[in-house]
Amino acid sequence: MFLLVNVVRHDDAYTWAAKRLYTTNSATRALEVRNVVAIEQLTPALEKAAAAADSLLFAKYSDTVLRELGIDEQVLRAVRTIIDKAQLKAFETLLPEDQCEVLQYLAEGFGPDEVYRDVVAVRRPVDAGPDPDESLAVAVAIANTTNRITLVTGPEELADILEKPFTAWQVFLHPSQRRVAYRVSYGGPVQITGGPGTGKTVAALHRVKHLLTRSPDTRVLLTTYTNALAGSLRENLSLLLDGDDALLGRVDVTTVNAYAHNVVTHLDGKAPSPMNDREERQLWQRVVKQLGLPWTEQFLAQEYRHVVLAQDLRTPDTYRSALRRGRGRALPSARRDQLWSPVELFESMLHAQKATTHLKVCARAADLLAGSAPTHDHVVVDEAQDLHPAQWRVLRGAVAPGSDDLFITGDPHQRIYDSKVSLGSLGISVAGRTHRLRINYRSTEEILIWSTGILSPVSVDDLGGEGSDSLAGYRSLLHGRRPHVDGYGSEQAEVAALVERVEGWINQGIRPSESGCAPASTCCSTRRTTS
Numbered sequence: 285m286f287l288l289v290n291v292v293r294h295d296d297a298y299t300w301a302a303k304r305l306y307t308t309n310s311a312t313r314a315l316e317v318r319n320v321v322a323i324e325q326l327t328p329a330l331e332k333a334a335a336a337a338d339s340l341l342f343a344k345y346s347d348t349v350l351r352e353l354g355i356d357e358q359v360l361r362a363v364r365t366i367i368d369k370a371q372l373k374a375f376e377t378l379l380p381e382d383q384c385e386v387l388q389y390l391a392e393g394f395g396p397d398e399v400y401r402d403v404v405a406v407r408r409p410v411d412a413g414p415d416p417d418e419s420l421a422v423a424v425a426i427a428n429t430t431n432r433i434t435l436v437t438g439p440e441e442l443a444d445i446l447e448k449p450f451t452a453w454q455v456f457l458h459p460s461q462r463r464v465a466y467r468v469s470y471g472g473p474v475q476i477t478g479g480p481g482t483g484k485t486v487a488a489l490h491r492v493k494h495l496l497t498r499s500p501d502t503r504v505l506l507t508t509y510t511n512a513l514a515g516s517l518r519e520n521l522s523l524l525l526d527g528d529d530a531l532l533g534r535v536d537v538t539t540v541n542a543y544a545h546n547v548v549t550h551l552d553g554k555a556p557s558p559m560n561d562r563e564e565r566q567l568w569q570r571v572v573k574q575l576g577l578p579w580t581e582q583f584l585a586q587e588y589r590h591v592v593l594a595q596d597l598r599t600p601d602t603y604r605s606a607l608r609r610g611r612g613r614a615l616p617s618a619r620r621d622q623l624w625s626p627v628e629l630f631e632s633m634l635h636a637q638k639a640t641t642h643l644k645v646c647a648r649a650a651d652l653l654a655g656s657a658p659t660h661d662h663v664v665v666d667e668a669q670d671l672h673p674a675q676w677r678v679l680r681g682a683v684a685p686g687s688d689d690l691f692i693t694g695d696p697h698q699r700i701y702d703s704k705v706s707l708g709s710l711g712i713s714v715a716g717r718t719h720r721l722r723i724n725y726r727s728t729e730e731i732l733i734w735s736t737g738i739l740s741p742v743s744v745d746d747l748g749g750e751g752s753d754s755l756a757g758y759r760s761l762l763h764g765r766r767p768h769v770d771g772y773g774s775e776q777a778e779v780a781a782l783v784e785r786v787e788g789w790i791n792q793g794i795r796p797s798e799s800g801c802a803p804a805s806t807c808c809s810t811r812r813t814t815s
């Protein structure tokens with residue numbers, strides 16, 4: 285059996301190999317590699333520093349506990365010198381992979397039992413008896429290391445593997461992602477936030493996998509903001525589930541609007557016909573013209589969207605006493621009575637045209653769902669930051685309140701519309717079940733530092749509408765050149781310089797990262813940046 289371990293230049297390969305030691309992990313029985321020379325050289329100096337430290341990161345775990353999790357003698361000596369998470373991080377590239385992951389989990393606050401269950405037991409072969417015969421040990425370990433080593437028996441098989449789309453996120457999750465995605469169960473709705481590119485969508489996809497595999501007939505609704513995003517979610521879910529049609533058949537991947545449309549079509553027995561944004565604007569223009577009121581069509585459309593539909597107000601009385609948080613100047617009662625007439629006219633015009641709006645379809649779907657059985661066992665919501673309360677009511681109705689009902693991911697910093705939503709008031713209480721992802725997998729640390737410097741003075745409401753959100757601790761493991769800043773006298777000059785720069789990169793053979801951003805048409809952050 286040959287194992288291809290690295291591809292580097294001739295001399296570098298010798299240096300590399302001389303420093304590496306391959307061993308079998310005693311707990312997972314996987315093959316691991318470590319930089320044995322670096323660990324040996326570093327440990328004595330670190331031991332000295334550790335002797336003077338106030339506390340050590342792994343002090344509360346005994347040698348026996350660590351050994352049971354697969355930590356061997358050399359790593360154990362190094363582990364006893366680690367003071368904090370930053371030092372563990374600095375060690376990461378030197379340590380054997382499974383042992384390193386066990387340590388990361390412990391450092392994140394998981395208990396040894398959880399680590400055994402989530403990291404060791406899932407990898408350890410069911411029939412792992414006592415240590416195998418030494419002559420076979422490496423071969424057995426190679427066969428056991430399915431998360432890092434792929435066995436091929438011939439060139440066709442190798443070609444086949446290289447052709448398949450494969451990305452790291454399908455197999456490797458950072459402990460903070462694994463912790464939220466594979467937690468056995470949550471007592472109610474859970475919210476995952478994080479800056480752009482922190483793997484929220486990846487966590488949502490893995491959660492779907494977890495929910496599907498936990499029970500054989502669970503049905504999951506996975507929603508996102510646009511049809512294009514739903515398309516890429518569907519593709520990635522199929523990759524993650526290895527194209528398993530039985531599992532995929534139990535997930536509906538869609539937008540909230542499309543789901544609401546289906547509910548209404550099914551339960552009302554007739555497909556609604558929502559207008560597009562332009563038609564809606566034209567209808568408000570007609571309302572303003574007909575009534576000759578002192579408000580613009582834009583103001584009325586916003587008031588209708590952010591107050592009337594958001595709070596599901598159906599009578600002038602409820603509107604008179606409604607809160608208008610975030611809507612600017614106060615409107616006294618008399619003004620509100622006056623404002624109700626355009627609302628009524630707009631709705632009667634819709635009725636006359638046998639038309640409706642997307643949000644009204646959602647409101648209708650929520651009403652219908654309130655009077656019928658939930659359609660799914662679990663709802664996973666991606667790109668939650670721009671959902672309207674009417675859409676949240678639909679999602680609330682799609683699943684019965686209780687354990688693992690809603691798993692919500694989003695980034696309030698990427699809101700496109702400035703709508704405030706209080707999830708608690710919509711029956712979606714995430715209190716005590718909010719988590720944040722902090723590692724960006726898409727951009728370099730240099731780009732993040734530069735861009736968060738621009739964003740951080742701006743205060744942003746959190747996802748649940750209960751406080752503000754910050755990007756504290758947001759970082760990247762990737763490194764690159766520092767961003768280059770140039771100023772130009774006109775927009776035209778700026779665009780010309782931009783085109784020249786990008787063309788220069790393309791001519792140098794630099795290509796967009798394939799594992800990086802989604803295609804521009806489906807990527808929220810790209811859409812925001814370019815706009």
Ligand SMILES: Nc1ncnc2c1ncn2[C@@H]1O[C@H](COP(=O)(O)OP(=O)(O)OP(=O)(O)O)[C@@H](O)[C@H]1O
Nearest residue numbers: 452453457458480481482483484485486725799800
């Ligand atoms: N554990 C991981 N290992 C390697 N790559 C990862 C990991 N998690 C995420 N990625 C990659 O990082 C990129 C961003 O991930 P993802 O789209 O899930 O982030 P996001 O937080 O949903 O982004 P956005 O805020 O823009 O919606 C993707 O290319 C994804 O494949």
